[in-house]
Amino acid sequence: MKVRYSYLKQQFDDCEDLWQKLREFVPTGDFTLGKPLTEFEGRFAELIGTKHAIGVNSGTDSLKLSLEALGVGPGDEVITAANTFVATVGAICAVGAKPVFVDCDDTFCMDVSKLEAAITPKTKALMPVHFTGYMTDMRKLMPIAKKHNLVVVEDACQSILGALDGRNAGTWGNAGGFSLHPLKNLNVWSDGGVIVTDDDALADKLRLLRNHGLADRDTVVLMGHNSRLDTIQAVVGNWIIPKTKQISDQRIANAKFYDDHLSKLQQIRIPPRPSDMRCVYHLYIVFAERRDELLKFCVDRGIEAKVHYPVPIYRQPALAHLGLREGDFPVSDAHTTNIITFPCDQHLSPEEMQYVVDTVAEFYRG
Numbered sequence: 001m002k003v004r005y006s007y008l009k010q011q012f013d014d015c016e017d018l019w020q021k022l023r024e025f026v027p028t029g030d031f032t033l034g035k036p037l038t039e040f041e042g043r044f045a046e047l048i049g050t051k052h053a054i055g056v057n058s059g060t061d062s063l064k065l066s067l068e069a070l071g072v073g074p075g076d077e078v079i080t081a082a083n084t085f086v087a088t089v090g091a092i093c094a095v096g097a098k099p100v101f102v103d104c105d106d107t108f109c110m111d112v113s114k115l116e117a118a119i120t121p122k123t124k125a126l127m128p129v130h131f132t133g134y135m136t137d138m139r140k141l142m143p144i145a146k147k148h149n150l151v152v153v154e155d156a157c158q159s160i161l162g163a164l165d166g167r168n169a170g171t172w173g174n175a176g177g178f179s180l181h182p183l184k185n186l187n188v189w190s191d192g193g194v195i196v197t198d199d200d201a202l203a204d205k206l207r208l209l210r211n212h213g214l215a216d217r218d219t220v221v222l223m224g225h226n227s228r229l230d231t232i233q234a235v236v237g238n239w240i241i242p243k244t245k246q247i248s249d250q251r252i253a254n255a256k257f258y259d260d261h262l263s264k265l266q267q268i269r270i271p272p273r274p275s276d277m278r279c280v281y282h283l284y285i286v287f288a289e290r291r292d293e294l295l296k297f298c299v300d301r302g303i304e305a306k307v308h309y310p311v312p313i314y315r316q317p318a319l320a321h322l323g324l325r326e327g328d329f330p331v332s333d334a335h336t337t338n339i340i341t342f343p344c345d346q347h348l349s350p351e352e353m354q355y356v357v358d359t360v361a362e363f364y365r366g
């Protein structure tokens, strides 16, 4: 059996109604900041529960523009998690700030108990990453931000509809950034991103920043970027957004199936599943003994298991100038040797998931 990682073929196999919407849209020529985009932004804000949602051209730009709008720039330090995806750090570097890392814990999010030790007089912002669909402990992080007068931009790119104490990812900080990348839980047919915020002035500034700083056709009030979410992608987004809840619910159910079965194997450790958290499983990761051998065994048997990631961002060659070394973030380092990701998306069949579970069990039976 083959258990593929990407489900894009299945997802868009049967979408004649979406093609119809696109056929109706194209003759309007309303391609930039068009009506479907405004509609999508309204629906997105409603979905997350914020006053504003601003469509931009990627998840990376959602973070970059948020930092810029909040006044983060050269000379500033931004604290994020040592195990994050490159884009978080790319956004910090793009505004000229310095990334400073804090180790994660076994929920793959920043260990907030280690945060204060990383704050210096140059710290300007915190960028917690709700990695894999888990939530950073924002109950503890926000008071620290307040105490030190720091702005907070949540990297919620992997955690749409993730929540802590019933409060959604993206709604805790000054702004939250989401990605609409094809492999994210709410996806379009290209790159795309969304920023959410309750702050009117910040929303106004972000709308300027994404569109060259143009207040109107002839007035440039600040130097901005070309970072609009394509209106044609908003048509796709409007088709998918009503399914978002269903998508995360199915992923949660799939993860439960895996948890129930894999927890019976003594060589597999399931990460903590806090009851006050809604984890939406953008990635389904467990800790495995003899991980490299298990990975190979699964791949050889047609299961596209993966490792997110084998080398943490803080040890990548592009950041060598930071002078960080293996061992600086021991939990992130340990994870690189024992984490394994299995497909967990909403299009998996029960047979495919059973095959994954059986294959892992077979490996450990030897």
Ligand SMILES: *Cc1c(COP(=O)(O)O)cnc(C)c1O
Residues within 6 Å of the ligand: 058, 059, 060, 061, 084, 085, 087, 088, 129, 131, 155, 157, 158, 178, 179, 180, 181, 191, 192, 193
């Ligand atoms: C995907 C992702 C991003 C960036 O999103 P893009 O839309 O690909 O630019 C940022 N942070 C994290 C944690 C992500 O997973």
